[in-house]
C-alpha cells in the first residue's frame with residue numbers, strides 16, 4: 070500500500086524548524102519577489118472576465134474560456150490537456166436581454182432569467198396582468214392570461230400553489246412570468262441543466278429587481294393599463310454536450326508521480342462576469358503556474374493545476390476527476406482549492422498529524438503582510454463542503470478550502486454584481502503569494518502530507534429530530550429515549566451552559582466528558598436529564614483526540630502569548 074510507504078517517508082519535523090533553508094529559501098523568495106514586483110494576476114482576471122464573462126457549463130462561452138486557459142498554460146511552456154468527465158442533456162447560450170415598461174411610464178426593467186430557461190422570439194410586447202388573489206377556473210383564467218405578461222404578487226404564496234398557477238399560465242398561452250427579486254436588490258442566477266430537450270420550448274420566466282417589480286405591482290393594483298416589452302436571447306444547443314476539466318502538470322524532478330494539486334472551477338453562473346465565482350480562483354491558479362515557470366523552479370513532486378467545470382451544478386467536474394484518477398489518490402499529497410472570491414486567504418485547517426508540517430510550510434506566509442495575518446487552525450477532522458475539494462475529502466485525500474472572509478461575498482455570489490470592478494486586486498495578489506508558497510512548501514517535503522486520522526471521530530448523537538432546540542421527534546431506543554425525552558421538549562442547557570440554537574446544542578454535546586447533564590423545558594416544568602456516552606465504543610477515541618487537540622491549541626496559544634509563535 071502506498072499509504073504505508075508515504076507514512077514511512079513522512080519526516081519528523083519539529084515545529085521550531087526554520088521554515089526555509091538554503092535552496093528552498095531562495096526559490097520561495099523568488100516566488101514572492103516575482104509575485105510582488107511583476108504580478109499579472111489582475112491582467113489575467115480582467116482578460117478572463119472581459120473576454121469570457123459567460124462560463125456556464127456546457128456553453129460555448131465555457132469552451133472558449135477553456136481554450137483561453139489552455140493557451141495561457143502553453144505560453145508558460147506547459148502541456149495542458151482537457152479531460153472529459155460526462156455530459157449534460159443540452160447546452161445553453163445566454164445572449165443579451167432587456168425589458169421595459171412601454172406605458173404608462175416608459176422605463177427600463179432590471180431582471181434576470183435562470184440558466185437553461187427559454188428566451189423570447191425577438192422583442193415581445195403585451196399587456197401586463199397581476200396574478201389574481203383567487204385563482205379563476207378554466208376559461209376565465211385562459212382569458213385573463215393569454216397573450217399577457219403575468220406579474221406574480223410580491224407577497225409570499227405557497228410553493229405548490231405558485232407552481233400550479235405558473236404551469237396553468239404556460240398552458241393557457243401567457244407570454245411570460247415576472248417574479249419579484251428579494252428585498253436585498255440581489256438578482257441571483259441559478260437553474261437546472263436537467264432539461265428534456267423536447268420540452269425546452271416554453272414561456273420566458275424572469276425575476277425582476279425588487280423595487281422595479283413593486284412599482285409594477287402597485288400600478289396594476291391601482292388599475293393602470295401597463296404594457297411591457299421583453300427581448301431575452303436565451304438559446305439551447307441540442308445535446309448531449311461533453312464536459313471537460315483542464316489538467317496541467319508542472320512535472321516534479323524527484324517524485325513526478327506524486328501530486329500537489331492547485332485548483333479552481335472555471336465554470337460559473339452566467340448572470341454577470343463570474344469575477345469572484347470563480348474568476349479569482351482561476352486567475353490565482355494561472356498566476357501561481359506562471360510564477361513557478363517564470364522563476365524556473367522545478368519542484369520535487371509534481372504540482373498539478375486543475376480547472377473544473379460543472380462545479381455550480383453539483384461538483385460534477387471534480388467528482389469526475391476523483392473517479393478517473395482513483396489510482397493516483399494515494400499519491401496525491403494535498404489539494405488546495407481556491408473558490409470564495411477576492412477576500413484574502415487568512416488560514417487553513419490542519420489535523421494534529423498534519424499540524425507540525427503545516428506550521429513549517431506556512432511559516433513564510435506569516436511574514437508576507439502584517440495586515441493580512443494567516444493562521445493554521447488545529448481541528449479534529451477535515452470536512453468537505455460546497456466546492457471542488459469535497460470529493461477529494463470524501464475519498465480520503467487531504468483537500469482544503471482556504472479560510473477566507475465571507476464579508477462582501479453575499480453581494481456578489483451568483484448575483485448581477487459579480488464583476489471585475491468589485492474585486493479587491495491587492496487581496497488577490499496576496500492570495501497568489503500564499504498559494505504559491507503553499508504549493509512550493511508541500512511539493513518540497515520529504516514525504517506526503519500525513520493523512521492519518523483525517524476524519525473527525527463520529528460525533529455524539531442524541532437520537533432526536535430537532536427544530537432549533539425543540540425536540541420534534543425521539544427515535545426509539547436512542548440515548549434521548551432512554552433518558553425519557555419527549556416530543557415538544559426544548560433543550561435549555563448542556564452541562565450548565567445555555568444553548569440558544571441547534572448549532573450551539575450539537576457543539577456543546579461534543580465538548581467535555583461523556584456524561585452530559587441536560588435541562589429540558591417541558592410545558593411549565595424544567596426536567597433534568599442525563600445523556601451518558603460512557604458505554605459508547607467511540608468515546609475512548611473521542612476523548613483521546615480531544616485531549617491531544619486541546620493540548621496543541623494550548624501550546625499554540627502559549628507560544629503566541631510569548632511572542633515567539635505565529
Ligand SMILES: [Zn+2]
Nearest residue numbers: 334346347408
Ligand atoms: Zn464557486
